[in-house]
Amino acid sequence: MECVLNSLSCVCRDESLLDDRALLLEMLEKMMTARKFEEKVFELYSKGLLHGTIHLGIGEEAAGVGTAMAMAPDDYILVTHRGHCPAIGKGCRVNAMMAEILGKQSGTCHGRGGSMHIADFDRGILGANGIVGANAPLACGVAMTIKLKGIRDRVCAAFLGDGAANQGAVHESMNLAAVQGLPVIFCLVNNQYGVSMHISKAMKETDLTKRAAGYGMKAFECDGNDVLAVYEATRDAREYALREGPCLLVEHTYRTSGHSKSDRNLYRSMEEIAEWEAVNPVVRFSNFLLDRGLFAQEEIGCIDRSSDDAIEAAVRLAFAAPDPLVDSATRDVFA
Amino acid sequence: MPEREITYAEAVREAMCEEMRLDPDVYFMGEDIGVHCGAFGVSAGMLEEFGPKRVIDTPISEAAFVGAGIGSAITGMRPIIELMFSDFMAVCYDQIINQAAKTRYMFGGHANVPMVIRTPSGGGTGAAAQHSQSLEQMYCHVPGLKVVVPSTPYDAKGLLKSAVRDDNCVIFLEQKLLYRTKGPVPEEGYTIPLGSADVKRPGTDLSIITYGRTVQMSLEVARRLAAEGRSVEVLDLRTLSPLDTDAIIASVKKTKKAVIVHEAVKFGGFGGEIAATIADSDAFCCLEAPIKRVGALYSPVPFNAALERTVLPGCDRIEATVREII
Numbered sequence: 001m002e003c004v005l006n007s008l009s010c011v012c013r014d015e016s017l018l019d020d021r022a023l024l025l026e027m028l029e030k031m032m033t034a035r036k037f038e039e040k041v042f043e044l045y046s047k048g049l050l051h052g053t054i055h056l057g058i059g060e061e062a063a064g065v066g067t068a069m070a071m072a073p074d075d076y077i078l079v080t081h082r083g084h085c086p087a088i089g090k091g092c093r094v095n096a097m098m099a100e101i102l103g104k105q106s107g108t109c110h111g112r113g114g115s116m117h118i119a120d121f122d123r124g125i126l127g128a129n130g131i132v133g134a135n136a137p138l139a140c141g142v143a144m145t146i147k148l149k150g151i152r153d154r155v156c157a158a159f160l161g162d163g164a165a166n167q168g169a170v171h172e173s174m175n176l177a178a179v180q181g182l183p184v185i186f187c188l189v190n191n192q193y194g195v196s197m198h199i200s201k202a203m204k205e206t207d208l209t210k211r212a213a214g215y216g217m218k219a220f221e222c223d224g225n226d227v228l229a230v231y232e233a234t235r236d237a238r239e240y241a242l243r244e245g246p247c248l249l250v251e252h253t254y255r256t257s258g259h260s261k262s263d264r265n266l267y268r269s270m271e272e273i274a275e276w277e278a279v280n281p282v283v284r285f286s287n288f289l290l291d292r293g294l295f296a297q298e299e300i301g302c303i304d305r306s307s308d309d310a311i312e313a314a315v316r317l318a319f320a321a322p323d324p325l326v327d328s329a330t331r332d333v334f335a
Numbered sequence: 336m337p338e339r340e341i342t343y344a345e346a347v348r349e350a351m352c353e354e355m356r357l358d359p360d361v362y363f364m365g366e367d368i369g370v371h372c373g374a375f376g377v378s379a380g381m382l383e384e385f386g387p388k389r390v391i392d393t394p395i396s397e398a399a400f401v402g403a404g405i406g407s408a409i410t411g412m413r414p415i416i417e418l419m420f421s422d423f424m425a426v427c428y429d430q431i432i433n434q435a436a437k438t439r440y441m442f443g444g445h446a447n448v449p450m451v452i453r454t455p456s457g458g459g460t461g462a463a464a465q466h467s468q469s470l471e472q473m474y475c476h477v478p479g480l481k482v483v484v485p486s487t488p489y490d491a492k493g494l495l496k497s498a499v500r501d502d503n504c505v506i507f508l509e510q511k512l513l514y515r516t517k518g519p520v521p522e523e524g525y526t527i528p529l530g531s532a533d534v535k536r537p538g539t540d541l542s543i544i545t546y547g548r549t550v551q552m553s554l555e556v557a558r559r560l561a562a563e564g565r566s567v568e569v570l571d572l573r574t575l576s577p578l579d580t581d582a583i584i585a586s587v588k589k590t591k592k593a594v595i596v597h598e599a600v601k602f603g604g605f606g607g608e609i610a611a612t613i614a615d616s617d618a619f620c621c622l623e624a625p626i627k628r629v630g631a632l633y634s635p636v637p638f639n640a641a642l643e644r645t646v647l648p649g650c651d652r653i654e655a656t657v658r659e660i661i
Contacts, residue, residue: 137402
């Protein structure tokens with residue numbers, strides 16, 4: 001599958017999904033919330049109101065939300081440094097996320113982690129990782145727990161980027177998961193750039209699905225900017241992981257935001273970014289819902305405003321929340 | 336009835352087996368630990384007793400299986416991971432340093448990593464530069480890791496049982512030249528708390544502060560000096576992190592002289608931390624001589640036996656250093 005600007009709408013293989021209005025509503029709400037969350041974080045950073053680093057996934061809302069929503073509530077995910085979208089997709093509360101990004105005691109990690117390490121263990125979000133590819137070994141272990149404890153109907157998904165595809169730990173983990181038959185989905189979100197390096201310069205063979213065969217795994221692939229395609233592909237991958245063992249799920253997308261706060265986009269053109277932004281996943285899904293007559297324009301406008309309100313409230317609460325006590329700085333080094 | 340004596344390797348195995356019988360969440364994973372029984376035969380019989388579900392042979396992929404241990408630990412298991420040689424930490428450093436040590440703190444205390452990484456450490460076996468190192472100080476420097484270095488079969492069993500029950504990641508550095516040494520070990524289960532040093536030989540004239548394989552060498556030196564009427568105390572730290580600073584200070588205040596001994600390279604070694612602990616405390620004012628350190632020369636461990644003996648510390652070098660200040 002080429003990574004192209006291929007559609008202004010979405011494709012749905014299983015039309016029965018469209019009867020599930022609550023599901024569609026939740027998808028749209030979470031994608032809009034994720035988008036506005038990221039935009040707000042960038043705004044706070046630009047105004048100098050935010051300490052430390054951020055990695056935004058603007059443009060990757062469908063990949064994060066679609067995959068996380070196709071997981072069962074008890075399933076586990078391990079996300080990357082660019083982890084806000086899947087965390088929101090899996091149900092992490094934006095109030096606690098915003099508070100964490102502002103370093104507050106009420107944050108998901110009580111201000112110890114920040115944007116790069118958001119976690120919500122109660123919702124199966126086992127943490128965002130700052131080391132590219134490092135969550136692949138962890139995912140194998142999470143799946144070992146599932147297997148050793150004899151838990152049925154539970155899987156673990158490791159979010160990875162195209163950059164992580166060239167990390168040794170990822171290769172080791174795919175092999176370990178395959179040989180042990182572990183219920184892991186290696187969810188490879190191909191946003192086409194590892195920081196500044198385009199995928200075509202980082203690997204000779206850019207068809208990432210081919211990696212699976214080398215480990216005896218099955219590969220699934222989808223248009224990562226189409227939330228319904230992502231949802232359906234993840235559902236297939238999940239069923240496969242439960243039944244057969246690990247698999248690779250490649251989602252093609254594009255981040256229109258920079259790699260991190262210091263990115264000046266010297267490695268790509270503004271035209272390229274603008275082209276992708278014009279067909280961003282939130283727009284595509286909204287168009288689809290309108291075109292199919294599933295939601296009215298007013299309803300979508302209402303969801304848009306309510307997600308704005310939710311983010312504004314999260315920011316207000318976070319700024320008002322207390323910082324961690326200074327004398328708690330070395331707490332929680334050990335259990 | 337005479338006390339039962341078993342080897343250091345058997346003591347390690349007994350601790351693992353006892354904990355696996357007690358707690359179904361404890362499992363054992365590493366390279367060639369099943370049919371092959373591990374590179375040093377430590378896990379003989381464990382595959383037969385616990386089966387392949389709990390004694391898991393992995394491919395040669397240290398980053399993957401150490402990381403998998405962490406992933407299982409944060410979701411309810413209590414893995415014991417065997418790293419075939421402690422030198423191999425270099426190929427899974429990220430998982431130990433950036434993952435295991437950081438997980439609890441970085442995620443605000445919402446996850447624990449109750450995992451033990453057991454690994455044979457040290458030289459003297461003719462295994463050359465990549466299979467002979469003592470790297471404990473590198474782990475000690477990272478907040479979030481506990482570091483244990485047992486010197487006797489008795490300590491190995493009791494400390495390993497505590498390590499398995501600990502809710503943190505414990506690096507358990509076994510001394511490969513001690514695996515075949517024998518000592519009294521009770522058959523019943525017992526634990527030794529992490530962070531407690533042990534006076535292996537009391538004395539009044541000088542303290543040798545040490546851990547691991549050099550404990551036995553230091554005891555030999557103490558015996559040699561005892562023949563001349565000199566009383567040398569040998570303090571075995573047993574755990575480097577957390578460190579029993581009280582025991583160090585108490586011993587030095589008593590004897591007023593300190594020689595620090597470890598097999599690791601002296602430069603930048605953990606001995607510097609011990610010396611600073613003394614210098615930072617009221618024991619400093621009691622000192623009647625400079626604090627001395629004995630460690631390996633600043634060199635990779637050589638293959639040739641004579642060269643290896645030269646680089647690593649031995650009884651003679653320890654004795655000579657003790658005689659400088661006693």
